[in-house]
Structure formats: C-alpha cells, structure tokens
Amino acid sequence: MSYAAAQASIGDSEFDRDTTVTPRAGEPGVYDAELSAGWTIIAAVNGGYLLALVGRALSAALPHPDPFTVSAHYLSASVPGPAVIRTETVRVGRTLSTGQASLVQFDENGAEVERIRVLASYGDLSALPDDVRTTATPPVMPAYEDCFGTDAGPAPIPGSSAIVDRLRLRLDPATAGWALGSPSGKGEMRAWFELADGRDADPFSLLLAVDALPPTAFDLGLIGWAPTVELTTHIRHRPAPGPLRVSITTRNVAGGFLEEDAEVWDSADRLVAQSRQLARAPRS
Amino acid sequence: MSYAAAQASIGDSEFDRDTTVTPRAGEPGVYDAELSAGWTIIAAVNGGYLLALVGRALSAALPHPDPFTVSAHYLSASVPGPAVIRTETVRVGRTLSTGQASLVQFDENGAEVERIRVLASYGDLSALPDDVRTTATPPVMPAYEDCFGTDAGPAPIPGSSAIVDRLRLRLDPATAGWALGSPSGKGEMRAWFELADGRDADPFSLLLAVDALPPTAFDLGLIGWAPTVELTTHIRHRPAPGPLRVSITTRNVAGGFLEEDAEVWDSADRLVAQSRQLARAPRS
Numbered sequence: 001m002s003y004a005a006a007q008a009s010i011g012d013s014e015f016d017r018d019t020t021v022t023p024r025a026g027e028p029g030v031y032d033a034e035l036s037a038g039w040t041i042i043a044a045v046n047g048g049y050l051l052a053l054v055g056r057a058l059s060a061a062l063p064h065p066d067p068f069t070v071s072a073h074y075l076s077a078s079v080p081g082p083a084v085i086r087t088e089t090v091r092v093g094r095t096l097s098t099g100q101a102s103l104v105q106f107d108e109n110g111a112e113v114e115r116i117r118v119l120a121s122y123g124d125l126s127a128l129p130d131d132v133r134t135t136a137t138p139p140v141m142p143a144y145e146d147c148f149g150t151d152a153g154p155a156p157i158p159g160s161s162a163i164v165d166r167l168r169l170r171l172d173p174a175t176a177g178w179a180l181g182s183p184s185g186k187g188e189m190r191a192w193f194e195l196a197d198g199r200d201a202d203p204f205s206l207l208l209a210v211d212a213l214p215p216t217a218f219d220l221g222l223i224g225w226a227p228t229v230e231l232t233t234h235i236r237h238r239p240a241p242g243p244l245r246v247s248i249t250t251r252n253v254a255g256g257f258l259e260e261d262a263e264v265w266d267s268a269d270r271l272v273a274q275s276r277q278l279a280r281a282p283r284s
Numbered sequence: 285m286s287y288a289a290a291q292a293s294i295g296d297s298e299f300d301r302d303t304t305v306t307p308r309a310g311e312p313g314v315y316d317a318e319l320s321a322g323w324t325i326i327a328a329v330n331g332g333y334l335l336a337l338v339g340r341a342l343s344a345a346l347p348h349p350d351p352f353t354v355s356a357h358y359l360s361a362s363v364p365g366p367a368v369i370r371t372e373t374v375r376v377g378r379t380l381s382t383g384q385a386s387l388v389q390f391d392e393n394g395a396e397v398e399r400i401r402v403l404a405s406y407g408d409l410s411a412l413p414d415d416v417r418t419t420a421t422p423p424v425m426p427a428y429e430d431c432f433g434t435d436a437g438p439a440p441i442p443g444s445s446a447i448v449d450r451l452r453l454r455l456d457p458a459t460a461g462w463a464l465g466s467p468s469g470k471g472e473m474r475a476w477f478e479l480a481d482g483r484d485a486d487p488f489s490l491l492l493a494v495d496a497l498p499p500t501a502f503d504l505g506l507i508g509w510a511p512t513v514e515l516t517t518h519i520r521h522r523p524a525p526g527p528l529r530v531s532i533t534t535r536n537v538a539g540g541f542l543e544e545d546a547e548v549w550d551s552a553d554r555l556v557a558q559s560r561q562l563a564r565a566p567r568s
Binding site: 234251256 | 353355414419514
C-alpha cells in the first residue's frame with residue numbers, strides 16, 4: 001500500500017468506528033461501547049485504545065471537547081466485547097471542565113468488573129493562544145523511509161497482535177535491536193506513528209499513540225508483559241496532518257516498577273502530547 | 285537554629301499534626317480534617333500539603349499503606365479551615381489497591397465546594413525487591429551550605445507565605461536569579477528540601493515536596509500565579525533520613541499552559557519520587 005493510497009478521514013475510519021460510544025437513553029452520562037478485537041496485543045485490549053474510547057465518552061459528556069490532561073488507573077485487563085462507560089461531571093469551569101469515567105465489563109456470571117478509572121480535565125484546544133516557548137527539541141531519529149515497518153525487518157510487536165494491522169508503526173532501528181536479540185540497554189523506543197488507514201491524528205488518537213509502541217523494557221533486555229498501573233497524558237496542541245514521531249524513555253527501573261515518559265511530535269515540529277506511565281517491570 | 289537542634293520525628297511533627305485526618309464514626313471512608321493556615325502561599329493552601337493530607341486519608345482507607353502513584357486534579361483554591369475527605373475503595377489487589385478521594389470545603393451558605401479529586405494506587409514500599417537499574421543521575425547542584433535559605437539571600441517564595449516557615453528550603457543560586465530580577469530563562473528550579481522541624485521525609489512528605497518550590501515559571505521570567513490543573517506523583521522508594529534534593533524542569537510553555545517535571549532524590553542518592561504537573565502559565 002503506497003503512502004497516499006487509502007486515506008480515511010477523521011470521523012470515518014477504523015479508529016473512529018472502533019471508539020464509537022453510544023449514549024444510553026434515559027441514563028445521562030452512560031455510554032455503551034464494543035471493545036474491538038482489532039486493537040489487541042496478544043489477548044488483552046491495548047491500553048491506549050481503551051483510553052481513546054474513554055476519552056471520547058468524556059468529550060461527549062463534558063461541555064469542553066478536547067482532553068487536556070487525562071489520568072488513567074488500570075484495574076484489570078480488558079477483553080474484546082461489550083463495555084459500559086459511566087461518566088461523572090465533576091466541575092464545569094469557563095475554560096476547563098473536569099470529569100471522571102469508569103469503564104466496566106461483565107464476567108461469565110454477569111458480575112461487573114471495572115477495567116479502568118479515569119480523571120480528566122478538558123478544554124478547547126482551538127481556543128488556546130498561539131504562544132510557544134518550547135525548549136524541548138524533536139527526537140533525533142532517521143527518516144520515515146529508513147525506519148522498520150511491519151513489512152520489512154523485525155516485527156515491531158511480537159506475538160499474534162491484531163493492533164499491528166491497525167497501525168503504520170516504523171521503529172527507529174536504534175531502538176529495534178531487541179527484535180534481533182541485541183537491545184541497546186538504554187531504555188528508549190522511538191517510532192513514526194500513523195493509523196494504518198491513513199486517518200490523520202487528532203487528540204483522541206494521541207491518547208492511543210502514547211501507549212502503542214513496544215515497551216521500553218524491551219530495549220533494556222526485559223522481554224515480557226509490562227502492565228500499566230497508571231498513565232497520565234497531557235494533550236498540548238491539535239496535531240497537524242501527517243505522521244507523528246513518538247519518543248519514549250525509561251530512566252528508573254527499580255523495585256519491580258518502571259516509568260515510561262513519552263513525547264509525541266507532529267509533522268509541524270510541535271510537541272503535541274506528553275505522557276508518563278508507571279508500569280510493572282517484566283520479570284525476565 | 286543549628287541543623288541538629290530541633291528534630292521532630294515522623295508521627296510527631298508540625299507536618300503530622302497538620303495532615304491529621306479523623307475518621308467519621310458511622311461513615312466508613314469519610315475523614316474530617318482541618319486545613320492549616322501554616323501551609324499557605326499568599327492566601328491559598330499549598331497544593332502539595334493538600335495532596336499529603338488526601339494521601340494520608342487514602343492510606344487509612346486502603347489495605348496498602350504507601351502511595352505508589354497519585355493523580356490529582358485541582359478544582360478550586362483551598363482555604364484554611366475545615367474540610368471533609370470522602371474516599372472510595374475502587375479495587376483491592378494482592379500487591380496494589382486503587383482508591384479515589386475527594387476533598388471538599390463549604391462556602392458561606394454551607395454549600396459544598398470540591399477542591400481536589402484524586403485517583404491513586406497504593407502498595408507497600410517495604411515489600412518491593414531491592415533491584416535498581418536507574419540511568420537517571422542526581423541533580424548537579426551546590427552543597428546545602430552554598431544554597432540560599434530564607435535566612436540569607438532572596439526569599440525563596442515571595443509575598444506573605446506561611447509555608448516558608450514550615451520548610452527548610454535552600455535554593456540553588458543558579459535557579460534563584462529571578463528573586464534578583466535576573467531569571468536564567470531555562471525553566472529550572474532546584475532546592476534542598478526539609479521540613480523545618482527536622483522531621484525526616486516519608487512518602488507523604490514527598491507528596492508535599494514535589495509542589496513546594498517556587499514555580500519554574502519564575503526562572504523563565506514569568507512571575508505570577510501558576511495554578512496547578514493536574515499533578516501526578518510516583519513514589520518509588522521510601523526516602524532515607526536527611527535533606528532531599530528536588531529538581532524541577534519545564535520544557536514546554538505553550539498555549540497558556542506549561543508542565544513541571546519534578547524529581548526528588550534522597551540522601552542515599554536514590555530517586556525516590558517523580559512527578560509531573562500541568563499548570564496554567566502566568567500571564568506576565
């Protein structure tokens with residue numbers, strides 16, 4: 001598939017279809033959703049996809065449209081199938097509103113199991129002033145063409161993972177050594193990131209982007225499951241069209257936990273998102 | 285006062301007294317508290333002190349004692365006086381529990397006003413394995429004696445701020461230029477940090493430490509109020525006795541908001557806490 005071939009638009013894409021939330025009649029702030037099997041890593045639903053879905057529910061529930069800061073605590077592993085998102089409007093202000101959301105699924109006996117609890121403050125990115133005083137600089141990484149895709153070189157995510165087909169992820173070779181048995185040991189992961197159907201990035205797909213790369217633990221030689229405990233994301237600007245650059249670093253592996261710090265840069269060299277998560281370190 | 289003079293202990297100090305939460309009889313998970321005027325900056329109660337207080341309530345409510353990751357969304361400015369903290373146990377696991385808390389005060393008509401909403405995951409720091417693979421390095425800053433205290437050089441926090449008397453804060457001269465009208469422009473703030481009565485640090489005082497320095501905005505020449513929207517803190521290790529080093533950086537001032545990234549290092553050169561907040565940038 002050439003770069004310009006299929007170009008889904010915002011509102012009409014795999015991502016939009018699979019993050020659709022349907023308000024329940026007579027239950028304000030409650031939304032039904034279907035967790036798609038298309039966004040799984042091994043058997044579990046990807047945490048970033050889940051966050052995008054909850055993010056859309058909060059956008060529907062709150063008077064402000066855009067996530068500014070979203071704090072998510074992950075409670076149990078989500079599985080494909082039906083889910084219910086319950087939101088609460090905590091505070092409505094002039095420029096920011098704060099909401100809370102809980103995504104639940106149901107076990108074989110019909111009992112409710114909570115998957116993720118979220119606190120978030122929303123605003124209107126379009127209403128922000130244009131001032132930028134950033135001292136941060138975009139990640140230094142090879143051009144899109146010189147990074148590894150799923151079609152060439154090592155697979156960016158090992159195992160049978162449906163999410164690989166939903167993303168156009170091209171890993172910086174410097175952070176892909178683990179796939180060949182030679183991790184750099186630095187705790188870094190960098191990639192070009194797009195949705196596979198060519199849909200442009202928006203604030204909700206940024207919530208996916210911060211948690212869609214292979215774990216930085218892989219680059220430390222720790223290959224295994226690194227479940228997220230908590231993930232907080234700041235969305236700082238509406239992303240420009242074109243591929244994103246995602247750069248993630250881990251500096252402190254200690255006591256069986258690690259942090260992952262992510263930055264997302266857009267094609268206009270704007271720092272559009274910053275996130276940090278606390279995850280359990282793989283045991284290997 | 286010489287360094288070894290007054291030495292309050294954990295459990296018996298100004299900080300412990302002022303972060304006391306009293307469980308309400310017959311209302312499980314509900315705590316009464318008194319926000320002390322001793323921890324105010326100008327008229328508002330300091331956000332880190334508030335977080336420590338909510339952190340103690342969650343520690344009382346949850347089966348695990350120590351905050352591992354605490355996400356707080358600030359809703360309105362707290363004032364000295366009575367407050368109620370309502371907690372909810374969201375999930376209890378073997379090694380981690382997740383809870384939620386809401387701190388409210390009451391306006392002149394007795395109506396409830398929510399100040400802060402918190403989601404947090406707690407564990408047992410003493411139960412963590414000893415492995416450390418940190419690539420982070422302690423902040424480069426002058427010795428304790430060569431930093432600016434409140435007794436010499438510029439006041440670390442301008443205005444009439446009671447919190448100054450509760451802290452033994454010694455600012456790195458390289459990040460104190462703003463007090464003399466010459467901010468470095470780098471967006472950095474570094475200080476030695478202790479409680480003034482000599483009480484050693486613990487996980488709760490770390491929640492205070494990440495939000496007790498002058499705003500990094502001052503070092504950018506932006507002098508004014510920088511209210512916190514959201515603050516997430518990871519506590520990674522129980523701090524050793526002795527003064528802490530707190531290093532805060534801001535890299536992205538844009539659209540009227542900025543992030544503050546804090547690291548707290550203990551006297552044993554352990555990275556004991558990492559935090560990031562989203563704040564409104566001062567208008568100047």
